[in-house]
Amino acid sequence: MIPDIESLDIAHLASGDTLAIQVYKFQGATSGKKAYLQANLHGAELSGNAVIYQLIQFLCDLDSSQLQGEIWLVPTCNPLATNQRSHHYASGRYNPYTGIDWNRIFWDYETERQSPDQISLAEFAHAQVNQTSQQLETHFSQLLNDCFQENVKTETKASGLPFEERYRYRLQSLCLDANYVLDLHSSTNQSIDYLYCFQGREHSAKYFLLNTAILLDTYDGDAFDEAFLKPWLSLETELAKLGRPLQFEREAWTLELGSGMQINPDSVYRGVRGIKNYLVSKGMLDLNRFPLIQTASRTVQFFPKSKAQKYYAKQGGMLQSRVLLGTWVTSGQLLYQLLVFNRDRELPQLVDIHTEDSGLVYDLSSNASVNQGEYILEILTHPQ
Ligand SMILES: [Zn+2]
Incomplete structure (x- = not known):
């Protein structure tokens, strides 16, 4: 497969340079679900770039008949953070201009309702509860997209937008219609390999073949994975209250692959293996020997974030x-x-x-x- 490669401007700088990110888009022979992967949102967290590089090489060698749906990959998704230095150290966890954590800036439907006629998820659930699950998914996707586009429009106003808001709309526009969002991080310090898992999605965690998961029993919605999945989880909750329990095929994962400022080969290996295994398990990729035999017996130890x-x-x-x-x-x-x-x-x-x-x-x-x-x-x- 040969990917479409799209460059997307994110900021014009005082020097006259333009910062951009680059999206590698692989389209399967048959249509299907969409997976979105990005790496290096925090500047010191590098392993995910090596993971994405290996995945791009791997996908290039596949036949398009082996992919159902599409996979979009964005390495070095935050150039400002990646290039930031204090002496020899990469300190790109916070925007140096505002002090804000780069992974606490994202747009969440519920917390950033702008217009008074934007309906709540409870209202939406009530109005749509008797629709089929496919209709619910389509209508809600449309609602999110409409609201998102309304917000994006504000960047054309004379008053402009703060950098973080412009930037978040660029990144989120790439994954708003995805089924699976994988945000590849590492520790800013030194860490084992683990992942963050949302409540209700524990059954899919084992596909990544990592031993440890932090269960998001508490979150506020402004991290990248949270902003993507929270509206869907909230809608599931509202529908369940109305006697209509269902689960949408939407998942978001933050993989934490090793230590900051390093590319640990073991962490990269585990990241690549886990992502391939996940995408096969979700029916997007068709690969020999996958899902790996150990998937069925894998036990993931979950730890609540609050503890x-x-x-x-x-x-x-x-x-x-x-x-x-x-x-x-x-x-x-x-x-x-x-x-x-x-x-x-x-x-x-x-x-x-x-x-x-x-x-x-x-x-x-x-x-x-x-x-x-x-x-x-x-x-x-x-x-x-
Ligand atoms: Zn991070």
């Missing part, structure tokens, strides 16, 4: 003897030591910090030097 526990430095110092990434710790176990200096004419001290709760150490700060209150590590607790 993840961050540890912050209780005083300033230098970290040492910290537990390794991926360690299962029990309550009261030594987590790390803090080498603490002072200006009180006292000897330096070594302070032991123990765990409050048992769980999986899944993310570590990269910097061993911490001021009081700075992040040290995070533990996933309460496996389900």
